[in-house]
Amino acid sequence: MTQPISPQSAPEAHALSSPAPTIAPVPDARSAEPASAPAGMDVPHRAEGVSLLGEYEGGGYDEPRYLVSRGDGQMVLLSRMLYAVAEAVGDDRTLEEVAELAGRAYGANLPPQAAHYLIEQKLQPLGLVTLGPPVAAAPRADPLLALALHRVLLPAKVVRRLAAIFAPLFAPVVVIVVALALVALDVWLLGTGHANLSIHQSIGSPALMLAVLGVLLANTLFHECGHAAGCHYGGGRPGAIGVGVLIVIPAFYTNVTDAYRLNRRGRLRTDLGGIYFNAVFAIILGAIYLATGFAAIPAVIVLIHLQMLQQLMPLVRMDGYYILGDLVGVPNLFEQIRPILRHTIFRREAERSVTNFRRGTRVTITVWVAIVVPVLVAALVNILIFLPGFFQTAMINVAHYWNLGFAGYHEGNAGVVAVALVSVVILLVPWLGIGSLLTRTVMKAVRLIIRRRNASAPRHRRAGQTGHQQRELVESDVRGAE
Amino acid sequence: MTDHSLALLDGESAELLPTRQALGGITINNIVAVNLAIAVNAGGWHSNAIALANQWIGVR
Numbered sequence: 001m002t003q004p005i006s007p008q009s010a011p012e013a014h015a016l017s018s019p020a021p022t023i024a025p026v027p028d029a030r031s032a033e034p035a036s037a038p039a040g041m042d043v044p045h046r047a048e049g050v051s052l053l054g055e056y057e058g059g060g061y062d063e064p065r066y067l068v069s070r071g072d073g074q075m076v077l078l079s080r081m082l083y084a085v086a087e088a089v090g091d092d093r094t095l096e097e098v099a100e101l102a103g104r105a106y107g108a109n110l111p112p113q114a115a116h117y118l119i120e121q122k123l124q125p126l127g128l129v130t131l132g133p134p135v136a137a138a139p140r141a142d143p144l145l146a147l148a149l150h151r152v153l154l155p156a157k158v159v160r161r162l163a164a165i166f167a168p169l170f171a172p173v174v175v176i177v178v179a180l181a182l183v184a185l186d187v188w189l190l191g192t193g194h195a196n197l198s199i200h201q202s203i204g205s206p207a208l209m210l211a212v213l214g215v216l217l218a219n220t221l222f223h224e225c226g227h228a229a230g231c232h233y234g235g236g237r238p239g240a241i242g243v244g245v246l247i248v249i250p251a252f253y254t255n256v257t258d259a260y261r262l263n264r265r266g267r268l269r270t271d272l273g274g275i276y277f278n279a280v281f282a283i284i285l286g287a288i289y290l291a292t293g294f295a296a297i298p299a300v301i302v303l304i305h306l307q308m309l310q311q312l313m314p315l316v317r318m319d320g321y322y323i324l325g326d327l328v329g330v331p332n333l334f335e336q337i338r339p340i341l342r343h344t345i346f347r348r349e350a351e352r353s354v355t356n357f358r359r360g361t362r363v364t365i366t367v368w369v370a371i372v373v374p375v376l377v378a379a380l381v382n383i384l385i386f387l388p389g390f391f392q393t394a395m396i397n398v399a400h401y402w403n404l405g406f407a408g409y410h411e412g413n414a415g416v417v418a419v420a421l422v423s424v425v426i427l428l429v430p431w432l433g434i435g436s437l438l439t440r441t442v443m444k445a446v447r448l449i450i451r452r453r454n455a456s457a458p459r460h461r462r463a464g465q466t467g468h469q470q471r472e473l474v475e476s477d478v479r480g481a482e
Numbered sequence: 483m484t485d486h487s488l489a490l491l492d493g494e495s496a497e498l499l500p501t502r503q504a505l506g507g508i509t510i511n512n513i514v515a516v517n518l519a520i521a522v523n524a525g526g527w528h529s530n531a532i533a534l535a536n537q538w539i540g541v542r
Binding site: 065073075076081082114117118121122123126128139140142143146147216217220221223224250251252254256260271273274317318319322331332356 | 487491492494495496497498499500501502503504505506507508
């Protein structure tokens with residue numbers, strides 16, 4: 001697990017563990033004019049509930065990144081200098097003291113105006129440090145291709161208990177045994193032809209169909225327990241398990257945001273925990289098949305393998321996406337699409353977010369962007385072109401299964417009713433997902449327009465200064481230092 | 483130097499990280515078990531169910 005850079009209560013210990021900075025030094029604070037922040041605003045405060053979590057281990061950046069968590073659970077990734085400033089804030093230190101402490105920790109001199117600038121422009125808008133009244137509503141990450149319409153099924157408290165129960169499955173010797181058992185099971189099923197036979201014979205009655213669906217749902221829930229247990233095994237605290245819709249796919253989820261603060265190994269264990277638990281589930285089913293000979297089981301095992309392979313695709317936020325992100329050390333790959341495209345396709349000057357990556361990381365992310373963007377665009381075009389046809393087919397089938405359910409009800413056939421209801425739900429879920437995606441896209445666009453409009457207006461900075469005036473102040477302070 | 487320093491300050495990154503939700507897709511559409519009366523997801527997303535007299539499982 002990551003460690004804080006230094007104890008929060010020991011100012012003298014506020015020294016970043018990394019080597020001296022490579023950036024150009026900021027002018028000497030001691031020779032600069034004193035900060036001219038208005039009275040009452042020169043003592044910055046860390047926002048309530050903010051925790052400094054230390055270095056983001058295994059990052060793919062040239063310079064280390066640091067994690068901070070807000071009181072509302074929102075994680076923020078900071079550069080070294082910002083983290084040094086955030087770490088220096090506290091114990092009623094004045095801006096001058098914060099600047100001196102942060103500069104010492106960073107290894108360069110930082111004028112108070114520069115510290116003020118960083119706090120006001122970077123840390124305060126994110127609700128981490130305040131110079132005046134607290135930020136009313138600090139922003140939260142709101143990725144477009146995230147899970148929508150989510151509802152909690154198991155609260156965090158229950159999930160943590162389950163995670164503690166299952167965590168021993170991550171003991172190395174158990175992992176080896178499970179891997180060997182899975183290989184043996186697969187070889188046996190394929191070699192003896194049991195899988196083929198089962199696929200061709202097994203599914204036909206409503207009851208059997210429901211049983212297969214039930215087992216697959218149980219497998220997916222167990223998959224989530226795997227993520228939670230993996231997170232717990234590495235020292236993290238998993239959150240709730242719930243259900244939602246990923247674009248058009250219904251999905252269970254486990255909140256493992258706390259895994260950000262684990263080291264790379266811990267994060268990868270959390271990512272792979274779901275697939276690992278699928279393997280455990282398949283082995284248990286294999287044992288049941290050996291004991292009972294129930295014909296449908298090999299077909300279900302084949303389907304579980306397909307689920308595992310699907311999870312590994314790094315196109316949307318499935319397991320493969322997080323695995324890739326953790327292998328290259330970049331926690332939010334989708335955020336890199338825009339700067340990579342701007343730089344590689346439109347030949348704009350590379351943003352710092354791109355140049356800050358190590359070479360290998362940058363190449364890997366560029367290849368990922370080159371694959372994922374065309375695939376997602378093609379999928380979107382496909383959906384848009386065939387949307388009317390999909391909708392018509394879905395509605396015809398909803399009507400069909402609705403009528404079928406009624407017929408089953410009148411005949412007293414509970415199995416047919418249940419299958420018909422499940423069918424209707426399956427048919428409607430993608431449309432709920434599309435509706436949610438469209439709504440969020442429109443709302444994001446509206447927010448962006450409003451933000452840009454507001455940004456074009458003069459911004460009220462502090463005590464009557466405009467942003468331009470404040471920038472002038474920083475520049476004059478720096479000139480004074482020179 | 484001044485502009486350079488300010489550019490450096492502006493370039494300091496603070497990135498909101500999304501909630502990390504480990505997903506498990508409920509891929510029941512993998513099963514396209516077709517039965518004229520009781521196909522579960524005959525009209526499901528991306529499925530191409532055809533009503534046949536025989537039972538079969540289409541795997542995507």
